[in-house]
Amino acid sequence: MNQTHLRFQSDSAAKAFDLHHREMMVQNISRYEEDVATGKQQFANLELARRRAGVLKHSVIEHLEDHLKTFEQNFSNNGGHVIWSETAADARKSIIEILERHQAKTVVKSKSMISEEIGLYTALEKNGIECVETGMGEFIARLTNDEPYHMVHPLLHRSAKEVANTFHEKFGLSEKASPADMTVFIRNTIRKHLTQADAGITGANFLIADTGSVAISENEGNGILCMSMPRVHIVVTGIEQIIASVFDLELFWPLLATFGTGQTSSAYNSLVNGPRKENERDGPDHMYVVLIDNGRTRLLQAVPQRRTLACIQCGACQSACPVYRNIGGHAYGTTYTGPIGAVITPFLSGRFEEYKHLSFASTLCGKCTEVCPVGIDLHHQLIMNRRLSVKSGYTERAERWAMWAYKVAMKKRSRLDRLSPKRKNYLFKRFLAKGWGDRRDQPMVVKSFARQYVRSGSFKG
Numbered sequence: 282m283n284q285t286h287l288r289f290q291s292d293s294a295a296k297a298f299d300l301h302h303r304e305m306m307v308q309n310i311s312r313y314e315e316d317v318a319t320g321k322q323q324f325a326n327l328e329l330a331r332r333r334a335g336v337l338k339h340s341v342i343e344h345l346e347d348h349l350k351t352f353e354q355n356f357s358n359n360g361g362h363v364i365w366s367e368t369a370a371d372a373r374k375s376i377i378e379i380l381e382r383h384q385a386k387t388v389v390k391s392k393s394m395i396s397e398e399i400g401l402y403t404a405l406e407k408n409g410i411e412c413v414e415t416g417m418g419e420f421i422a423r424l425t426n427d428e429p430y431h432m433v434h435p436l437l438h439r440s441a442k443e444v445a446n447t448f449h450e451k452f453g454l455s456e457k458a459s460p461a462d463m464t465v466f467i468r469n470t471i472r473k474h475l476t477q478a479d480a481g482i483t484g485a486n487f488l489i490a491d492t493g494s495v496a497i498s499e500n501e502g503n504g505i506l507c508m509s510m511p512r513v514h515i516v517v518t519g520i521e522q523i524i525a526s527v528f529d530l531e532l533f534w535p536l537l538a539t540f541g542t543g544q545t546s547s548a549y550n551s552l553v554n555g556p557r558k559e560n561e562r563d564g565p566d567h568m569y570v571v572l573i574d575n576g577r578t579r580l581l582q583a584v585p586q587r588r589t590l591a592c593i594q595c596g597a598c599q600s601a602c603p604v605y606r607n608i609g610g611h612a613y614g615t616t617y618t619g620p621i622g623a624v625i626t627p628f629l630s631g632r633f634e635e636y637k638h639l640s641f642a643s644t645l646c647g648k649c650t651e652v653c654p655v656g657i658d659l660h661h662q663l664i665m666n667r668r669l670s671v672k673s674g675y676t677e678r679a680e681r682w683a684m685w686a687y688k689v690a691m692k693k694r695s696r697l698d699r700l701s702p703k704r705k706n707y708l709f710k711r712f713l714a715k716g717w718g719d720r721r722d723q724p725m726v727v728k729s730f731a732r733q734y735v736r737s738g739s740f741k742g
Contacts, residue, residue: 316543355493
């Protein structure tokens with residue numbers, strides 16, 4: 282068992298039995314579920330919409346190279362620049378080179394999971410570039426050096442009172458400050474940065490192949506300001522965010538809004554085609570799209586796990602997963618958490634053995650598959666990861682021996698009955714107690730139904 286696995290077990294146990302954490306998760310996710318139930322009512326046939334979205338996204342993944350080339354050509358024709366980055370280090374280097382080329386010393390940044398994945402914020406700081414998070418959740422998380430807890434809701438584990446205490450400690454606001462008070466404070470704080478920043482960095486919810494456009498969905502308006510006010514706009518995105526046609530947005534935008542936050546539509550949906558043209562008043566002078574692989578082609582080669590590249594990062598599987606709801610986001614120790622993170626992290630990291638345990642940390646209840654807006658069969662993908670782990674030999678010797686013994690015993694009823702219940706319970710206690718945990722009572726083996734049935738005289742044959 283490697284250190285990553287041991288840390289996961291330790292952190293998971295701490296969070297699972299933290300009653301305050303459990304209260305916050307239940308409270309915040311319950312509110313999300315109520316909103317989602319309302320948002321779903323906009324669809325005349327939700328299951329048909331999900332199937333259509335799944336077919337469209339999976340089709341793009343199957344022809345990913347062709348769609349990315351089409352996007353690059355059309356975006357370049359619009360005056361933008363596409364930079365291909367094979368690794369996180371390549372992406373960081375390219376972004377810093379762009380900023381240095383344009384002598385940019387201050388950057389405003391909107392919410393982006395892939396920027397967390399590549400460690401962009403820290404890299405900018407190390408190179409003397411000031412970076413300000415403009416999303417409220419990310420702004421607050423940065424104050425406490427927190428990683429995002431959820432794809433869409435980075436402060437899912439925090440209460441309003443906890444955030445108010447943070448603002449009191451950092452800025453002297455009242456300990457009784459309301460969410461509205463803190464929102465006004467954040468907006469006033471970041472406004473000067475938005476007006477003075479040399480460059481803006483955003484993510485991309487979708488890349489549109491046929492028009493060479495970048496689609497961004499948000500609810501605060503900070504994304505629009507990050508990409509329109511500074512003279513340089515850099516889009517940081519994974520290669521899997523591509524969709525074929527701009528007309529597909531009429532399906533993907535509502536699904537993303539409903540399953541992400543429970544809305545019928547995000548407050549701001551923007552399409553950006555490139556830098557500002559000569560006859561346009563607003564927008565950046567230069568626009569770049571940094572396309573990041575960072576293990577995605579490795580995942581693309583894995584069948585059937587490649588289907589997870591269709592993910593639109595709504596976070597619905599996280600919110601539905603009973604494991605995630607108990608242990609939270611930070612226990613995973615990865616950028617992408619919950620069921621989707623458990624499947625893709627071993628591939629993206631290139632260290633399958635180190636992160637294989639994530640696929641075993643699941644009840645396989647199928648709730649993640651049930652809520653996925655693009656129909657990714659996540660619980661099946663978790664099983665496939667487990668299968669690959671075993672086939673690759675990433676299992677401990679004791680586990681292999683235990684499974685061999687189990688297989689031998691289960692092949693014949695006589696073998697199962699050879700040991701008395703007392704001896705079976707001893708063996709279970711001796712060899713399985715640690716895996717079962719010390720917070721649950723170990724189930725006891727009793728005499729088999731067949732033997733009880735025969736002894737009772739009910740069986741006459």
